[in-house]
Amino acid sequence: MTKRGGALPLPGRMSVMKGTKVAYFFLLPALLYVLFFGLYPLLYNVSLSLRDVTFITYIQGTARFVGFGNYRELFANPIFQRTFSNTLLFTGLSILFQFTIGFLLALLFNRSFPLKGVLQSLIMVPWVLPIIVSGSFFRWFFSDNGMLNGFLLAFRLIERPIPWITSGHLPIFSVTMANIWLGIPFNFVLLYTGLQGIPEELLESAEIDGATGWQKVRFIITPLLRPVILATLTLGCIFTVKVFDLVWIITQGGPGDVSHLFSTLSYSLAFNKLHFGKASAVLIVMVLVVALLTALLNLFQREV
Amino acid sequence: MKRKHHRWKWTVYALIPTVIIILPLYFIAIAGFQSVAEIFHKPPHLFPPNPTLAYYRDAFVTLSLYLKNSVIIALGVLCVTLLVALPSAFALAKFHFTLKRPASLILAFTQVLPATAVIIPLFLIFNRIGLINNYLGVIFGISVFTIPFATIVLNAYIQAIPTGLMEAALIDGAGFLRIFLSIILPLSSPAIATASILTLILAWGDFIFALSFLKERTLQPMSIGLYNFIGQYGVQWNKLLAGSMIFAVFPLVVALLAGKAIVAGLTAGAFKE
Numbered sequence: 001m002t003k004r005g006g007a008l009p010l011p012g013r014m015s016v017m018k019g020t021k022v023a024y025f026f027l028l029p030a031l032l033y034v035l036f037f038g039l040y041p042l043l044y045n046v047s048l049s050l051r052d053v054t055f056i057t058y059i060q061g062t063a064r065f066v067g068f069g070n071y072r073e074l075f076a077n078p079i080f081q082r083t084f085s086n087t088l089l090f091t092g093l094s095i096l097f098q099f100t101i102g103f104l105l106a107l108l109f110n111r112s113f114p115l116k117g118v119l120q121s122l123i124m125v126p127w128v129l130p131i132i133v134s135g136s137f138f139r140w141f142f143s144d145n146g147m148l149n150g151f152l153l154a155f156r157l158i159e160r161p162i163p164w165i166t167s168g169h170l171p172i173f174s175v176t177m178a179n180i181w182l183g184i185p186f187n188f189v190l191l192y193t194g195l196q197g198i199p200e201e202l203l204e205s206a207e208i209d210g211a212t213g214w215q216k217v218r219f220i221i222t223p224l225l226r227p228v229i230l231a232t233l234t235l236g237c238i239f240t241v242k243v244f245d246l247v248w249i250i251t252q253g254g255p256g257d258v259s260h261l262f263s264t265l266s267y268s269l270a271f272n273k274l275h276f277g278k279a280s281a282v283l284i285v286m287v288l289v290v291a292l293l294t295a296l297l298n299l300f301q302r303e304v
Numbered sequence: 305m306k307r308k309h310h311r312w313k314w315t316v317y318a319l320i321p322t323v324i325i326i327l328p329l330y331f332i333a334i335a336g337f338q339s340v341a342e343i344f345h346k347p348p349h350l351f352p353p354n355p356t357l358a359y360y361r362d363a364f365v366t367l368s369l370y371l372k373n374s375v376i377i378a379l380g381v382l383c384v385t386l387l388v389a390l391p392s393a394f395a396l397a398k399f400h401f402t403l404k405r406p407a408s409l410i411l412a413f414t415q416v417l418p419a420t421a422v423i424i425p426l427f428l429i430f431n432r433i434g435l436i437n438n439y440l441g442v443i444f445g446i447s448v449f450t451i452p453f454a455t456i457v458l459n460a461y462i463q464a465i466p467t468g469l470m471e472a473a474l475i476d477g478a479g480f481l482r483i484f485l486s487i488i489l490p491l492s493s494p495a496i497a498t499a500s501i502l503t504l505i506l507a508w509g510d511f512i513f514a515l516s517f518l519k520e521r522t523l524q525p526m527s528i529g530l531y532n533f534i535g536q537y538g539v540q541w542n543k544l545l546a547g548s549m550i551f552a553v554f555p556l557v558v559a560l561l562a563g564k565a566i567v568a569g570l571t572a573g574a575f576k577e
Contacts, residue, residue: 020399020400020401020402022395022399022480023395023399023400023401023404024395024401024403025395026391026392026394026395026399026480026484027391027392027395027396027407029387029388029391029392030388030389030391030392030411030451030452030455031392031407031410033388033447033448033451034410034411034414034448034451034452035410037422037426037444037445037447037448038414038417038422038448038452039410039413039414040425041421041422041423041424041425041426041429042417042421042422042425044425045421045424045425048424048425058428101321105321108314108317108318108321109318111314112311113311113312113313113314113315113318114311114312114315115315116315116318117563117564118560119315119318119319119322120563120567121559121560121563121566122322122325122326123321123322123325124559124563124566124567125325125326125329125556125559126325126328127566127570128505128555128556128558128559128566129329129509129552129555129556130508130509130511130526130527130548130551130552130555131509131511131527132509132511132526132527132528132530132531132548132551133332133530133548133549133551133552134328136332136530136534136544136545136548137328137331137332137545137548138328139534140335140343140541140544140545141328141331145344146344147331147348150344150345150346150347150348151347151348153346153347154346154347154348155347181325181328184325186570189567189570189571190570190571193567193571235416238416239416241418242418242419242420242421244418244419244420244512245511245512248511248512248515249511249531249534262420263418263420266420266424267420267423267512270423270424270427271427271516276424276428279424280424280425283418283420283421283424286418286420286421287418287421
């Protein structure tokens with residue numbers, strides 16, 4: 001997917017020259033860093049999730065081993081069940097819309113026209129905005145007397161305000177809408193870059209043969225773009241299942257725990273209820289779900 | 305002439321979705337010029353009816369300490385990230401060694417890890433070694449994700465630097481450290497710029513690490529300063545959104561000036577949705 005200008009990389013012949021030790025010397029800081037601050041904490045979660053670690057038992061070092069107790073309790077808990085379906089719903093809808101919108105935009109931008117560079121930079125805005133900025137906006141936008149209800153009431157589309165983020169079932173859809181907006185640039189950029197790799201002559205000759213826009217997309221672009229599409233969907237899955245900030249800022253998983261995703265539930269278990277063991281168990285489930293989704297996507301790809 | 309007209313047509317087509325996408329930013333920007341009553345007016349104002357700078361000024365004064373902390377944290381992350389990622393990118397780009405593939409995989413894997421998956425253990429560990437309520441804790445936390453990302457972006461670029469240059473330098477008696485410092489670093493400055501821009505944007509926007517590791521108000525960055533605002537009873541939305549806009553200026557300016565770099569880096573690293 002990446003395209004580089006300039007000289008082609010030569011196969012690294014330096015290795016022949018006693019390079020190995022030197023390479024490890026240069027690599028070591030990054031490797032140690034990532035192992036110590038990234039992978040070790042990740043695995044530490046496994047150990048936490050198998051014990052009844054609370055703040056007190058952690059400080060005193062008295063946390064007992066409870067096997068899969070934390071997991072059993074979670075799966076029996078309606079809040080966790082709700083969180084599970086919320087996360088799947090949030091991920092599925094987000095990716096469906098982000099990807100479709102991103103793809104359409106990429107097709108639209110796959111030609112040269114005046115001011116293209118500026119417009120492209122503007123499309124990146126949702127991506128570069130700090131999450132607290134977009135999160136605050138959406139919290140205001142969706143609030144009972146907020147902008148969305150303001151417009152809908154003004155146009156007489158509704159008679160009384162809709163409780164976008166204060167009711168029992170709407171909040172998860174509201175945060176999903178916000179997340180779709182947030183994910184457009186990412187999908188757009190990956191797919192646009194992929195499109196740039198398709199030779200123009202191919203599309204031109206199809207045009208001469210009388211292919212419609214839809215036919216070009218269906219029979220030329222989609223098959224050629226398949227690896228990029230798969231990568232975009234896979235990364236989309238990975239990044240969407242783990243969303244935390246947006247939901248935490250807009251609803252904190254509320255009201256009454258109805259709009260939690262795995263991340264926010266875990267966070268609130270850890271930092272509000274100080275039950276680290278259960279919080280870690282939620283995370284392990286999340287990681288497994290991501291792994292499963294990624295595997296399914298790639299399996300599906302192979303069979304098609 | 306006709307051809308040119310034809311091309312402007314596409315500008316108009318592309319303009320429509322672009323405007324819709326940046327509409328939230330517009331409403332954030334104008335909210336800061338209005339009173340609370342005005343921003344809750346029905347129907348919402350499309351232009352501030354009585355624009356005033358008072359709320360922006362107010363927000364800036366209230367939040368300037370937070371802004372300073374954001375700068376410290378972002379620069380700290382940048383230093384740690386470049387210091388660690390540059391050598392590792394060099395190693396991965398220009399050498400062959402047994403653990404090369406596992407090492408790249410570990411980096412790629414860490415990059416897509418959820419921050420929530422490391423935050424609880426890191427909190428417990430940092431709590432023990434005094435990195436809670438300390439800039440360093442947040443800086444180390446954010447760098448977990450910027451280091452792999454920067455390494456991947458830099459690696460892609462350094463690979464393209466001709467190996468012949470280094471061989472010549474070796475023959476002339478230069479050591480590998482010397483080659484790294486006086487050949488690789490200067491030649492990869494465009495990639496260093498890209499990696500730095502993205503690292504700064506990511507560190508600037510961080511929310512979860514500061515939220516979890518900095519409880520002391522005097523140390524908190526702008527993201528948490530704004531978040532504290534939301535938590536208050538009777539949020540002053542106009543001031544909050546004015547503050548948000550001030551906070552957003554830096555990444556927005558960067559996006560407009562270096563849009564190409566962002567696109568290139570995002571494609572190479574694909575690290576944040």
